[in-house]
Amino acid sequence: MSSPTISRISSEWLAERVVDRGAVGIGDAVAALIRSGEVERGAQLPTIREFARVTGTSVGTVLAAWNSLREAGLVETHRRAGTTVALEPTVSPRSTPFSDWSAIDLAQSAPDIALQPELGAALLSTLDSKNLNVFGREYMTERLLSAVAPTWPFEPEAWATAGGGTEALLLATAAAAPPGSLVAVDEPVGPGFLDTLRDLQLTAVGVAADAEGPTVASLREALKQNPVAFIFQPGAPFAVSHSVSPKRAAELAEVLAAHSERVWVVEDDSIGPLARSESPSIGSHLAGQVIRIRSYCKAFGIDVRTSVLAGSKELIDRTIALRSHGVGSNSRILQDTLAYLIGSAEAQASVSSAKSIYAARRTALTNALRSEGVTVFAGPESVVVWVEVRDETDALLALARQGISVGAGSKSFVHAPSRPLLRISITQLPDDSVVIGQLARTIAQASSASTREYFD
Numbered sequence: 001m002s003s004p005t006i007s008r009i010s011s012e013w014l015a016e017r018v019v020d021r022g023a024v025g026i027g028d029a030v031a032a033l034i035r036s037g038e039v040e041r042g043a044q045l046p047t048i049r050e051f052a053r054v055t056g057t058s059v060g061t062v063l064a065a066w067n068s069l070r071e072a073g074l075v076e077t078h079r080r081a082g083t084t085v086a087l088e089p090t091v092s093p094r095s096t097p098f099s100d101w102s103a104i105d106l107a108q109s110a111p112d113i114a115l116q117p118e119l120g121a122a123l124l125s126t127l128d129s130k131n132l133n134v135f136g137r138e139y140m141t142e143r144l145l146s147a148v149a150p151t152w153p154f155e156p157e158a159w160a161t162a163g164g165g166t167e168a169l170l171l172a173t174a175a176a177a178p179p180g181s182l183v184a185v186d187e188p189v190g191p192g193f194l195d196t197l198r199d200l201q202l203t204a205v206g207v208a209a210d211a212e213g214p215t216v217a218s219l220r221e222a223l224k225q226n227p228v229a230f231i232f233q234p235g236a237p238f239a240v241s242h243s244v245s246p247k248r249a250a251e252l253a254e255v256l257a258a259h260s261e262r263v264w265v266v267e268d269d270s271i272g273p274l275a276r277s278e279s280p281s282i283g284s285h286l287a288g289q290v291i292r293i294r295s296y297c298k299a300f301g302i303d304v305r306t307s308v309l310a311g312s313k314e315l316i317d318r319t320i321a322l323r324s325h326g327v328g329s330n331s332r333i334l335q336d337t338l339a340y341l342i343g344s345a346e347a348q349a350s351v352s353s354a355k356s357i358y359a360a361r362r363t364a365l366t367n368a369l370r371s372e373g374v375t376v377f378a379g380p381e382s383v384v385v386w387v388e389v390r391d392e393t394d395a396l397l398a399l400a401r402q403g404i405s406v407g408a409g410s411k412s413f414v415h416a417p418s419r420p421l422l423r424i425s426i427t428q429l430p431d432d433s434v435v436i437g438q439l440a441r442t443i444a445q446a447s448s449a450s451t452r453e454y455f456d
Contacts, residue, residue: 009039011046011054021057023064023360024367024433030065034074034085045075045083059349060356067357068431101404101439108191108407109237109383109425111298115354117347119301119337126336137329139320140308143339148308151342153292154283156310160320161330165270165295168307168319170196172291175318176229176264177202184222184230184263186214188238188412188423190270193231195411206414209236213244216251223255229264230256234279237271238412238423239379240386246280253285264315267292273299273342273351274358275381283311291315296338298383298427299351306330306338358383361429368433368440374447377421384423389447392420398446404439422447 017038018029033039045066046054052062066083069075077083131138139160148159162168177183179201185194187206197204205225208218213236222230232252236243256263265282269275272294283290291311296304309319320326341347362378366385369376375388384407389395392408399406399422409421424443429436 007040007042008044009046011051014039014046014051015055018055021055021061022363023061023068023357023431024364024436026055026057026062026065027068027431028433030069031072031074034069039085041085041087043085045085047082058352058356060353061360063353064357064360064431068433071430071432072434101402104428104430106404106406106425106428107423109427111301112354112357112428113301115350115357116299116301117341117344117350119303119341122337122340122344122347123333125340126333129332129336131332137327138332138335139329141332141335141339144306144308144335147339147342148294148310151278152310153278153281154287154290154311156283156292156316157288157313158316159308159310160316161335162307162309162319162323163305163330164297164302165268165272165293165307168293168295168309169193169266169268169270170200171319171322172266172293172309172315173197173202173229173231174200174322175315176266176291178228181229182225182227184219184227185414186231186233187414188240188409189231189233190238191407191411191423194414204414209239209242211242213242213248214252216248216255219252219255223259223263226261227263229266231266231268232282233268233270234281235269235271235275236279236379236381237383239382240377240421241379243380244280249280249282250285253282256282256289257286262289264312265290267311269294271298271381271383272296273348274355276355279381288312291319296341299354300338300341300347304334304338304341306334357431358427361431362426364431364433364436365424365426365429365440368436369443372440372444374440374444378426383427384425387422387424387443387447389420389422390450392422394449395420395422395446398449399442402442402446404442 018026048059048062048066052059074086075083076086145159162171182203182205184207185204194204205222205227207214207222234244267281267290269292283292291309293307293309295307366376366378376385378385392410396408407423409423410416412423
């Protein structure tokens with residue numbers, strides 16, 4: 001078929017030339033067509049939804065591909081004209097290495113704010129509340145309760161809200177475990193959590209995982225040390241390889257129920273709506289013993305600053321008492337803003353797109369690292385990838401010299417893992433296969449780095 005002479009590229013014509021229907025494959029194929037001149041400068045690309053329909057892919061996959069083309073300077077997006085091929089490329093990524101990694105978070109797993117929904121309509125929707133500015137505290141507004149309750153995986157005894165997910169996790173952990181206590185921890189954990197436990201004067205006992213989640217044997221071993229709480233990550237956002245199965249959650253509940261002492265369970269649902277499906281809950285089996293936290297910041301934005309806590313009434317009451325001695329509460333405006341976003345079709349479409357893009361970024365980096373001969377791991381829902389290295393410190397230093405800051409794997413485990421690992425966040429990765437390839441090569445070199453020190 002000859003190259004089209006019209007300015008608008010048809011979805012059918014373009015789909016014939018795209019073999020790999022992943023985000024990276026689509027982006028690479030269209031980029032090659034543009035660079036070869038087969039797709040002319042100024043030509044209009046199909047809409048994202050139309051091309052997704054024709055290729056049988058998701059809107060998020062095509063959006064990620066179009067974003068990679070835009071970051072490469074090959075296309076431009078205009079409000080009325082849609083996405084068009086740039087008349088002049090703004091960058092030449094194959095000849096100009098990407099170097100500004102200092103602007104991209106590869107360590108803390110901060111979300112990509114470009115993938116979050118607009119907040120304007122959500123905020124405006126809250127201003128008609130009859131209770132706005134009425135003196136008093138509402139630990140959870142009726143709007144928010146109505147929006148969240150149908151999505152909760154078990155029937156809680158009580159509800160409350162807090163600020164971001166980190167604050168909610170700190171409150172719930174402090175409520176479940178007084179200073180000087182031992183807590184069992186589902187490993188690996190997110191950045192800084194073990195430091196937070198030390199700040200709370202708590203001692204962590206690690207619970208290891210297999211492909212289905214924390215193992216029964218490891219939890220039983222941890223319980224021998226009489227921890228007062230178990231910090232559980234049902235969504236496995238930092239998993240090396242696992243996702244938690246409903247069967248495993250039920251098995252863990254059985255072990256906890258049979259233990260001679262009551263052990264509180266703090267479920268940290270830190271990725272919230274970004275999970276592909278509702279993660280299983282021990283609360284489905286031990287509701288009165290569990291407090292579950294759901295964070296919405298990664299999905300909707302840090303300025304929504306409202307997380308939800310629900311479960312054991314005793315623990316909920318303790319979290320309320322711990323927050324500014326019981327006088328703290330979340331703004332009704334912020335709570336109702338979150339309620340609006342949970343029910344908004346537009347916001348949900350944004351979240352769905354973000355899920356696909358994050359998954360594509362994880363896959364792109366994992367594949368690129370493996371093609372460089374690196375041993376790499378990532379759970380199905382993980383917001384990080386784990387890279388095996390010869391020496392953690394040497395690898396961190398080698399990357400830092402290139403201006404690249406990643407996470408130390410040892411900081412996510414109670415005891416250093418048997419194989420040295422780096423933790424690399426995927427949430428802010430560029431959607432550009434060339435840039436990802438450059439990063440993978442740099443990481444591959446660092447993974448085998450060896451530094452000797454001399455003293456003269």
